[in-house]
Amino acid sequence: IPGQKVVLITGCSSGIGLRMAVMLAKDEQKRYHVIATMRDLKRKDKLVEAAGDTYGKTLSLAVLDVCSDESVKQCINGIKDLNNAGIGLVGPVESIPIEEMKKVFETNVFGVIRMIKEVMPDMKKRKGGHIIVVSSVMGLQGVVFNDVYAASKFAMEGFCESLAVQLLKFNVILSLIEPGPVHTEFEAKMIQEVKQRECPGADPDTVNYFKNVYLPSSIDIFEVLGQTPDDIAKVMIEASRPRFRNLTNPMYTPIVALKYADETGGLSVHAFYHMLFNLGPLMHVSMTAMKYLTYNTASLVRLSAYYEKHKTNIVVSIYLFCYN
Numbered sequence: 001i002p003g004q005k006v007v008l009i010t011g012c013s014s015g016i017g018l019r020m021a022v023m024l025a026k027d028e029q030k031r032y033h034v035i036a037t038m039r040d041l042k043r044k045d046k047l048v049e050a051a052g053d054t055y056g057k058t059l060s061l062a063v064l065d066v067c068s069d070e071s072v073k074q075c076i077n078g079i080k081d082l083n084n085a086g087i088g089l090v091g092p093v094e095s096i097p098i099e100e101m102k103k104v105f106e107t108n109v110f111g112v113i114r115m116i117k118e119v120m121p122d123m124k125k126r127k128g129g130h131i132i133v134v135s136s137v138m139g140l141q142g143v144v145f146n147d148v149y150a151a152s153k154f155a156m157e158g159f160c161e162s163l164a165v166q167l168l169k170f171n172v173i174l175s176l177i178e179p180g181p182v183h184t185e186f187e188a189k190m191i192q193e194v195k196q197r198e199c200p201g202a203d204p205d206t207v208n209y210f211k212n213v214y215l216p217s218s219i220d221i222f223e224v225l226g227q228t229p230d231d232i233a234k235v236m237i238e239a240s241r242p243r244f245r246n247l248t249n250p251m252y253t254p255i256v257a258l259k260y261a262d263e264t265g266g267l268s269v270h271a272f273y274h275m276l277f278n279l280g281p282l283m284h285v286s287m288t289a290m291k292y293l294t295y296n297t298a299s300l301v302r303l304s305a306y307y308e309k310h311k312t313n314i315v316v317s318i319y320l321f322c323y324n
């Protein structure tokens, strides 16, 4: 259909990819034709059901594995390319085999690069196109026990930040989406991974911090700050014009912003240490306080001015702010 934009999305069997595909396909003005891709079509039922009568009209299905050159080459013909496929990995570094780490980089880093390499030459030739990459807040700020996953998202951010400048010369836009915690299979897989991981090679203290300190905090953070895949899809669709960075969760933004408030990096390292090891249940209270505070934009602005001025621990500053 003339004027209709073709959007190719990777990783549509579940989560953010699935909801993005459905939301674009259901666009009332029918502006998009979505090619929803997944590596295994046996997993298509949830998507087909959610797509309803858009399936076969504004939404079609295709097979694509971001880890395979051949699969990517066979599938590509898109105008707008949304790189969403990704996998998580948590655990003490000592206990994770290098091979497992490489799988994360193969999917989250080389998977994205492979897709971009394939769609980019045609976009440059046409002098138009939009590449969207689902990164993470962990592409900007590491989180304890997520070392390898954060490293993979940092790698992608560096790649995209560099490439965006060149692409702009060809009128091709590159955008990153940086969600905080989102309730998808990613969350369930993470919780299961922490519970099941045997952590060979890690000492008992480390295993204890991973299972009995990190896990409850992490579950808590998902509970208090977690967004839905629809929230993420809306951020992209409702943006009036494309931006390079798109943090989707204003409640998580202060956590990412800490590193910019102190160039020595000490503030974020010590604030996270304090939140994880000293605050325990208090963190739940302060996160909840932050949730209510950030619902109000004016208080968010005041809050960030407060950080700026006092360059202090985020949780402590929230308390001080509450009493001010």
Ligand SMILES: NC(=O)C1=CN([C@@H]2O[C@H](COP(=O)(O)OP(=O)(O)OC[C@H]3O[C@@H](n4cnc5c(N)ncnc54)[C@H](OP(=O)(O)O)[C@@H]3O)[C@@H](O)[C@H]2O)C=CC1
Pocket (backbone or CB within 6 Å): 010, 011, 012, 013, 014, 015, 016, 017, 038, 039, 040, 043, 064, 065, 066, 067, 084, 085, 086, 087, 088, 107, 111, 134, 135, 136, 137, 178, 179, 180, 181, 182, 183, 184, 185, 186, 187
């Ligand atoms: N959930 C969260 O808290 C956050 C997630 N993200 C990012 O969002 C993106 C989507 O994750 P989310 O929806 O949450 O998680 P899900 O696990 O629900 O979805 C991930 C999708 O990626 C697909 N996938 C994995 N490997 C490949 C591959 N080699 N080729 C093609 N598809 C593949 C999965 O397919 P299959 O069904 O075949 O496994 C699945 O459809 C990821 O990049 C993730 O890093 C970012 C911030 C937070």
Ligand SMILES: CC1=C(/C=C/C(C)=C/C=C/C(C)=C/C=O)C(C)(C)CCC1
Pocket (backbone or CB within 6 Å): 135, 136, 137, 138, 143, 144, 179, 180, 181, 182, 214, 217, 218, 221, 255, 271, 272, 273, 275, 276
């Ligand atoms: C435990 C812990 C934290 C956990 C953050 C988490 C669990 C973030 C999850 C983000 C996700 C899932 C991104 C996906 O790409 C904080 C807030 C840094 C503070 C220090 C203690």
